[in-house]
Amino acid sequence: MKNQFFKILIFVLSGTLLSCSERSTEYDVVVYGGTSAGIVAAVQAVKMGKSVIIIEPGTEQQLGGLTTGGLGATDIGNKMVIGGISREFYQNIKKYYEDQKNWKWQNREDYIEGRNKTGEDAMWTFEPSAAKKVFQKWIDKYKIPVVYGERIVRRGEGHTVDLNGWLVASAGSVSDGVVKEGSRIIEIVMESGNHYKGRSFIDATYEGDLMAGAGVSFTVGREGNDIYNESLNGVRTTLSIPDSDVPAWHHHQFEPAVNPYVMPQDSNSGILPMIDRKGPGTEGASDHRIQAYCFRMCLTDVPENRVPFTKPEGYDELNYELLFRNYEAGFARLPWINSPMPNRKTDTNNQSAFSTDFIGANYNYPEASYTERAKIILAHRNYQKGVMWTLANHPRIPEKIRNEISRWGFTKDEFIEGNGWQDQLYIREARRMVSDVVMTQNHCQGIFVADESVGMGAYNMDSHHTQRYIDEKGFVKNEGDVQIGLSKPYPISYKSIVPKKAECTNLLVPVCLSASHIAFGSIRMEPVFMVLGQSAAVAACLSIDQNFSVQEVPYSALKTNLLNLKQILQLSEVNKE
Secondary structure, three states: HHHHHHHHHHHHHHHOOOOOOOOEEEEEEEEOOOHHHHHHHHHHOOOOOOOEEEEEOHHHHHHHHOOOOOEEOOOOOOOOHHOOHHHHHHHHHHHHHHHHHHHHOOOOOHOOOOOOOOOOOOOOOOOHHHHHHHHHHHHHOOOEEEEEEEEOOOOOOOEEEEEOOOOEEEOOOOOOOOOOOOOEEEEEEEEEOOOOEEEEEEEEEEOHOOOOOOOOOOOOOOOOOOOOOOOOOOOOOOOEEEOOOOEEEOOOOOOOOOEEEEEEOOOEEEEEEOOOOEEEEEEEEOOOOOOEEEEEEEEEEEEEHEEOOOOOOOOHHHHHHHHHHHHOOOOOOOOEEEEEEEOOOOEEHHHHHHHHOOOOOOHHHHHHOOHHHHHHHHHHHHHHHHHHHHHHHHHOHHHHHHHHHOOOOEEEOOOOOOOOOOOOOOOOOOOEOHHHHHEEEHHHOOOOOHHHHEEOOOEEEEEOOOEEEEOOOOOEEEEEEEEEEOOOOEEEHHHHOOOOOOOOEEEEEOOOOEOOOOHHHHOHHHHHHHHHHHHOOOOOOOOOOOOHHHHHHHHHHHHHHHHHHHHHHOHHHOOOO
16 A cells, blocks of 8 residues: 555656756647547547647556556447447457467456457457557557656636536636637646647546636536436436336445444434435435546456455545445345456456445545545545455455455456556546537437537446435435436537637547536447547547638538548448347
8 A cells, every 4th residue: 555655646746846948849639648539539640640649647557548447348338339440449359369379367268258249340358458458559550659647737727617506617717737829729738847739639538637727618517407408417316217117226225224323323423434414415406426436446366366355554444334234234245247358357347335436535536636636546446445355354244255255356467566456547427528519318318319420329328326325214325326228329419529619729528528417427438438539530630631620620521531430420320230
């Protein structure tokens, strides 16, 4: 734990030191954020003859974002809507695993995972290191410069205004790190003192720091259902799933009568950690809460490659009291989704009422300072370390659960520097841009059809829980989970990845795009981010070639280019699986 703390502390402090000599460089396209979307955007820009740089504000380990950060079980919905470079990535994953030398801990013939069908041209499950190798091969092939630990200056970033609980940044609140002439970004300034000039900029981060610093409108939290005439947004404690009697809070919920107080039955003894005293809020209304974060763990049951779970320094048993009480109330399952990846590894994700999601610990993350974000990330890591050690060792956990969890551990050959722990926290949701088109539940469900498509979404409208609260009977409940399927894929509007023209004319935002909380829950899938990253790069290059603002790029030209690049833009182009 000490090594990890000092690693984060050194990284935070190093970002605050100015270099001895400021350096200014200029590119056609500046990509801020080395996520999967950022890498794909950079590849596409180079293919169109443009000079490009990727600026990754985090560590080298974070190159590729969640795709290399443990999320190897690709969430898709309909695989056929994944085209272009995004599909090439999964095709390259398949080629990687067709090479027998890449199967060290398992025979290729023994690996089975339901996402992969016989005869497909792509593979949808993979180890973090495999994804990293595919991305690195592209970066080397296209000679894309990548810099790490370069964080945009955020001092003086704009304030927010409260509109009926709906937080929107005031337009024009430009940070010290974004230099603009009128509505155009001229350069971005790093904490190191380095300046990066560009003709076009792409914010591919999960947080949207460049977008916010450029004075672009954004929101944080959940819109009330009245904002966009939705039914699945805002606070959800009693609403039922449409056409069903199943309550909204059915999934990942506590057993009945789990007590929230430190001393059971004594409401004066205080409440247990991470139960929101202000919850749950008004049904269907806006609030500041965002869906929970976690680390997508890569585990193994191969003894030679396994790192046992360890108790974190400062472990406090009280933080896991709700886990104990849920088992004592009758819960009897393993509290995880342990999806098998190649080589007897896993993508391990949250499942059930108390699991790897650190519910309620991330509200401040989207707009927190870099130092505060580092503290939030460390708190998530320590919480999750405690969850795993508790499940494997604590006597109040049922023996059969302890025995099964103890078979697993972190992998020695993944995230080696972190002893199995990655740097990339699963930022499921942070800032979301507010532009001329906001993707909503109505688009996801086909009630509205977005024009000027630059890609398609197909996954469920999905949100993890956002809070724990005490219900009217005095018991603890989780709130915020939504899992509503879609009848068919839907187009994502070009106008949802570009800001309002008055705010910025040479910026594209393929990750923190303009979408409501519930629509973003469907769009926020890594293959879709890659699709939107490629489309954003094409638009950026066209805007440079024609000296247009990104808002003025003729959609006819953009569409022609995207179709030539095998992007899937409409349902009519989708072959049924």
